[in-house]
Amino acid sequence: xxxxxxxxxxxxxxxxxxxxxxxNKNLKLQNAFLVAASYLFYGWWDWRFLSLIIFSTLxxxxxxxxxxxxxxxxxRKVLLWISIIVNLGFLxxxxxxxxxxxxxxxxxxxxxxxxSARSLNIILPVGISFYxxxxxxxxxxxxxxxxxxxxxxxxxxAFVSFFPQLxxxxxxxxxxxxxxxxxxxxxxxxxxxxxxxxxxxxxxxKVVIADNCxxxxxxxxxxxxxxxxxxxxxxxxxFAFQIYGDFSGYSDIAIGTSRMFGCNLKQNFAFPYFSRDIxxxxxxxxxxxxxxxxxxxxxxxxxxxxxxxxxxxxVFIIFLVSGFWHxxxxxxxxWGGLNALYFLPLLLTNINRSHIDIVAVHxxxxxxxxLFRIFITFTLTTIAWVFFRAESIDHAMEYISGIFSVSxxxxxxxxxxxxFILIIMFIGIEWAGRRNLYAIENxxxxxxxxxxxxxYYTLIVLIFWFSRNDQEFIYFxx
Amino acid sequence: xxSFLINTIKFFMIFYGSLLGLIFTSNYFISENANxxxxxxxxxxxxxxxxxxxxxxxxxxxxFKNLSSSAETYxxxxxxxxxxxxxxxxxxxxxxEFNPTNxxxxxxxxxxxxxxxxxxxxxxxxxxNLKDNKLLALKNIGGYQHAILKSLGYNIERIALxxxxxxxxxxGYLYLNRHKVNKILDTLTPKNxxxxxxxxxxxxxxxxxxxxxxxxxCKEKNIAVYLIRSPYHKQFIGNQYETxxxxxxxxxxxxxKFLDFKDFPLENxxxxxxxxxxxxxxxxxxxxxNENIIDSLKNESIKVN
Numbered sequence: 001x002x003x004x005x006x007x008x009x010x011x012x013x014x015x016x017x018x019x020x021x022x023x024n025k026n027l028k029l030q031n032a033f034l035v036a037a038s039y040l041f042y043g044w045w046d047w048r049f050l051s052l053i054i055f056s057t058l059x060x061x062x063x064x065x066x067x068x069x070x071x072x073x074x075x076r077k078v079l080l081w082i083s084i085i086v087n088l089g090f091l092x093x094x095x096x097x098x099x100x101x102x103x104x105x106x107x108x109x110x111x112x113x114x115x116s117a118r119s120l121n122i123i124l125p126v127g128i129s130f131y132x133x134x135x136x137x138x139x140x141x142x143x144x145x146x147x148x149x150x151x152x153x154x155x156x157x158a159f160v161s162f163f164p165q166l167x168x169x170x171x172x173x174x175x176x177x178x179x180x181x182x183x184x185x186x187x188x189x190x191x192x193x194x195x196x197x198x199x200x201x202x203x204x205x206k207v208v209i210a211d212n213c214x215x216x217x218x219x220x221x222x223x224x225x226x227x228x229x230x231x232x233x234x235x236x237x238x239f240a241f242q243i244y245g246d247f248s249g250y251s252d253i254a255i256g257t258s259r260m261f262g263c264n265l266k267q268n269f270a271f272p273y274f275s276r277d278i279x280x281x282x283x284x285x286x287x288x289x290x291x292x293x294x295x296x297x298x299x300x301x302x303x304x305x306x307x308x309x310x311x312x313x314x315v316f317i318i319f320l321v322s323g324f325w326h327x328x329x330x331x332x333x334x335w336g337g338l339n340a341l342y343f344l345p346l347l348l349t350n351i352n353r354s355h356i357d358i359v360a361v362h363x364x365x366x367x368x369x370x371l372f373r374i375f376i377t378f379t380l381t382t383i384a385w386v387f388f389r390a391e392s393i394d395h396a397m398e399y400i401s402g403i404f405s406v407s408x409x410x411x412x413x414x415x416x417x418x419x420f421i422l423i424i425m426f427i428g429i430e431w432a433g434r435r436n437l438y439a440i441e442n443x444x445x446x447x448x449x450x451x452x453x454x455x456y457y458t459l460i461v462l463i464f465w466f467s468r469n470d471q472e473f474i475y476f477x478x
Numbered sequence: 479x480x481s482f483l484i485n486t487i488k489f490f491m492i493f494y495g496s497l498l499g500l501i502f503t504s505n506y507f508i509s510e511n512a513n514x515x516x517x518x519x520x521x522x523x524x525x526x527x528x529x530x531x532x533x534x535x536x537x538x539x540x541x542f543k544n545l546s547s548s549a550e551t552y553x554x555x556x557x558x559x560x561x562x563x564x565x566x567x568x569x570x571x572x573x574x575e576f577n578p579t580n581x582x583x584x585x586x587x588x589x590x591x592x593x594x595x596x597x598x599x600x601x602x603x604x605x606x607n608l609k610d611n612k613l614l615a616l617k618n619i620g621g622y623q624h625a626i627l628k629s630l631g632y633n634i635e636r637i638a639l640x641x642x643x644x645x646x647x648x649x650g651y652l653y654l655n656r657h658k659v660n661k662i663l664d665t666l667t668p669k670n671x672x673x674x675x676x677x678x679x680x681x682x683x684x685x686x687x688x689x690x691x692x693x694x695x696c697k698e699k700n701i702a703v704y705l706i707r708s709p710y711h712k713q714f715i716g717n718q719y720e721t722x723x724x725x726x727x728x729x730x731x732x733x734x735k736f737l738d739f740k741d742f743p744l745e746n747x748x749x750x751x752x753x754x755x756x757x758x759x760x761x762x763x764x765x766x767x768n769e770n771i772i773d774s775l776k777n778e779s780i781k782v783n
Contacts, residue, residue, distance in 0.1 A: 006620045020479055187479045196486070457493055464627040467620070 001044040003253045004207055004467070011041065016260060020187050027184040031154040034181075034261070038163035042127070045167075049125040052090060057160045059086050060135040064142045064149035064156075076143055083139035087132045094125055099328030127167030129325060133292055135160055138174035140296055147175055155181035164257035168250050170268040170288035177263065185262030194441070195259030197456075201440045202252030204459050208466045209426050210245030212419050213238040220414065221389060224399050229408030232399060239389045240382045241423055244273060247286070252438050271434045273381075274359045276373035278342040279352040281381060289325070293318050308348065315347055316340045326388070331396060335387040342380050358434050422466070501603075501626060504633035508604035511642045514561040516543055521568050522772070524706065525555045525692075526575025531652045532754040533708040538764040540772055545649035546575065550598065552688035553589045553610070557602035558648055559692055563699050571775060572696050574689065576705035576736070578719035581726050583680035590617040595625045601648050603629035613684065653757050654750040659711060662752060666713060673721040681726070693734060704735045709742035709763055711752040737771065739763070 001007050015037045023033040043050050063083045070076050138159070141147040150156045159178045165171075220227055220235030227235070248269035255265045272284035282290055294303075301314045316337070323336020346352040359374065360366045366374065383400065390396035433439030444452040516523070522542045524530050531546035545558065555574070563569060579585070588594045595618060599606075603626065606614075614622045636642060696703040705727070710716065727736060748759030755763060 187482070189479075189482050192482050193485075453489070453492075456489075457496075460493060461627065464624055465631065467624050 001041050003250065004203060007044065019261060028154060030185060031158045031181055035154060035157045035161060038161040038166055041163035042161065042166055045126050052125055053131060053161055056087060056131065056135050057157050059083065060139050061153055061156045063139055067142050068149040080139060080143040084136065087136050091128055091132045094128055096328045130169045130171055131160055131166060133171045137292065137296065141174055150178060164254040165265055170251055170254065170265050171292055172265055176266060180263050188262065191259050195256040197440060198252050198256030198438050200456060200459055201438055202249040202256060203463050205245040205249030205252065207463045208422060210242045210249060212466050213242035213245065216414060216416055216419065217242050224402055227413055228410045229403045229405045230410050231412040231414055232403045234412045234414065236382050236386050240385050243385060267437050271358060271430055273378055274374055274434055275377050276355045276359055276370055277346055277377055278339065278380060279346045280355040281377055293322055297321060311347060312344065315343055330393055331387045331390050334393060335384050338384045338387065361435065501630050504630060504637060505604040507637050508633050512561055512604065512644050513642045514565045514644050516566050516645060518568060521570040523569065524573040525559060528754060529577065529708045529710065530575040532654045532750060533760055533763055534651060535760045535764040536651050538761065539768040542772065544651040547649040549588055549594060551585050551588045551685045552692060553685055554598045554602050556688045556692050557605040559695060560605055563695060563701065569701050571702045571704065573704045573706045574692060575708060577707045578716040578723040581681055581686060581723055583682055585682045585685040589685055590614050590621060592621040595621045596628060599625040600629040600632040604633065654754055655757055656750045657747055657756060658751045659746040659749045663713065672718060674719055676722050676725060679722060704737050705731055706737040707740050709739045709744055709755060711749050714752040
């Protein structure tokens with residue numbers, strides 16, 4: 001079920017009303033109902049893959065229970081590895097089987113001993129990368145004794161399958177979300193209103209910004225040979241806005257929906273395009289994934305401790321794995337590698353943590369220096385996004401070489417004025433709200449109420465006006 | 479909890495209420511002022527989709543106006559015709575394109591699927607009745623909401639710019655300058671089309687009802703109605719529905735004159751593709767149509783199939 005679909009517009013109020021009016025008697029009922037609603041939400045796409053979620057839930061719940069009773073380190077390790085193998089096994093099979101197979105075949109034929117093997121027509125279960133990492137975090141935290149294993153199967157099932165964040169994150173940690181299912185949720189007016197507001201902003205980002213950028217981006221990327229360098233730049237910039245609007249929009253809807261049900265999810269995007277260097281960008285982009293890799297991969301590898309060469313190795317590992325997480329294609333790996341390269345100078349000169357607060361935190365406008373840094377960071381990110389968006393490495397290289405031609409200085413062949421205006425308006429609102437959890441969290445609170453309401457109505461009108469029903473969420477494919 | 483529900487309902491009621499108010503008001507203005515007036519000498523029109531749109535060069539046909547528009551189904555044609563008939567008492571004949579593709583279920587989807595509803599509804603929303611609106615809303619609520627809002631935008635633009643001329647913006651002859659038939663035939667094995675049976679294909683359930691309504695509307699106004707099949711290529715895929723088409727025609731429209739130009743002699747170079755005439759084909763056919771059909775109509779001695 002897509003968040004921007006009529007199905008969800010019907011599903012959400014029904015589930016919301018039942019949850020607060022009918023099922024609010026006790027905690028068990030609340031959790032059981034959330035699990036049922038989440039399974040319905042997921043099964044709407046393809047009910048067959050529900051079995052995967054249920055299996056994954058049972059395995060990790062069981063392993064958690066066994067870890068609770070197991071004192072011997074070796075046995076605890078075995079249990080943890082079972083969880084890792086089961087979860088990553090599913091992920092590996094559904095997401096990477098054909099990729100590895102194709103690459104093995106190519107490698108063997110390159111070595112002069114061609115082999116034949118049959119690739120499978122595998123459907124990638126929606127959200128598998130997200131819920132797999134979520135359940136893994138539970139097993140690892142229980143193994144590390146950072147978290148008490150749960151005895152409540154419904155609470156655990158709700159944690160794994162909580163529908164707002166089931167298919168595209170944010171990837172929640174058991175330490176944050178699971179305890180919220182141990183306590184009965186009580187309705188909070190302000191939380192619910194805030195949730196609605198965040199949903200509205202998420203829909204605006206997705207429907208108005210991302211989907212309309214996508215239309216131009218697809219046109220340009222699919223036929224890049226026929227466009228001037230300046231048009232290709234435009235295509236890449238629009239893709240930067242598309243992916244941000246798409247994914248952060250989804251996160252906003254997920255977080256807003258959760259708040260309506262009395263649950264708090266962590267912020268997943270913190271205005272990444274206002275970052276002054278790549279390190280800051282990665283602290284602000286897809287925070288739930290970055291911190292997951294930081295805590296469960298980067299730090300166990302040694303993190304920023306050890307020699308410089310070890311640090312460089314760790315940075316490359318984390319970025320390459322992060323790229324590979326996004327998809328079974330070399331383009332994602334190159335994208336990850338490129339970001340690691342961007343990050344390297346900051347690491348080697350020890351300035352990778354120089355921008356912690358949001359830019360111009362106590363000021364209205366950024367300084368020229370900050371503006372220049374933001375521009376450079378955005379440019380570097382956008383170049384990397386070309387690999388992310390391209391069908392293949394060749395496609396990306398052709399695209400980038402197409403940019404660096406004489407036609408770079410010509411007037412772009414595509415000039416969607418309305419989209420330019422929308423993006424400028426979008427950047428303006430994001431800038432104004434950059435100190436908050438999402439841009440319109442406190443936006444217009446000093447205005448008179450009718451004016452603020454009018455602002456919300458304007459957003460709704462824009463959502464209807466600019467909606468294109470043919471665009472899915474990009475991150476569903478991951 | 480209750481105050482949250484009340485406030486949320488209030489919020490959406492004000493939104494939808496204002497929107498509906500604006501839509502109704504602007505629709506009323508448009509409906510009152512929309513200009514579908516044809517030149518006084520025009521007493522024959524043709525309506526339909528892209529086939530007649532490309533086939534009838536109305537500058538070559540006396541007292542005739544081509545009001546066809548690409549992908550326009552009977553549902554939208556009916557909305558247009560209501561106004562055309564109302565504002566043009568001089569109209570004597572209406573030709574309606576009717577060929578095997580018009581009976582398929584695909585035509586129903588062309589009424590409400592996103593790309594079609596977004597294209598057509600903003601033009602005709604002011605002329606739809608409640609039942610027509612209900613049909614669209616029930617079949618595609620998301621697309622309908624979007625298209626309604628777009629309609630409101632169109633309405634406001636028309637009112638602000640005092641642009642009420644609909645005749646030129648809702649159809650006309652399309653000059654098609656392409657010759658793709660030989661290319662298409664190169665990649666196609668010539669077919670003797672196996673005929674589908676009625677039971678094996680999905681037929682239009684909704685759009686075809688609006689053809690009934692069009693016929694009824696014309697009859698009420700004493701306007702002669704002709705179902706007409708514009709020329710298309712022998713290898714056009716629509717041929718596989720010929721048997722069913724003939725069946726439907728006999729069952730439902732037996733009392734309506736049917737002018738069949740399917741086999742009108744044309745060279746490959748006179749087609750834009752298998753379904754549409756290019757400007758050369760349109761020129762040849764329109765001249766012939768003017769000399770042989772329009773004149774015959776005058777004498778009421780037209781030979782029809």
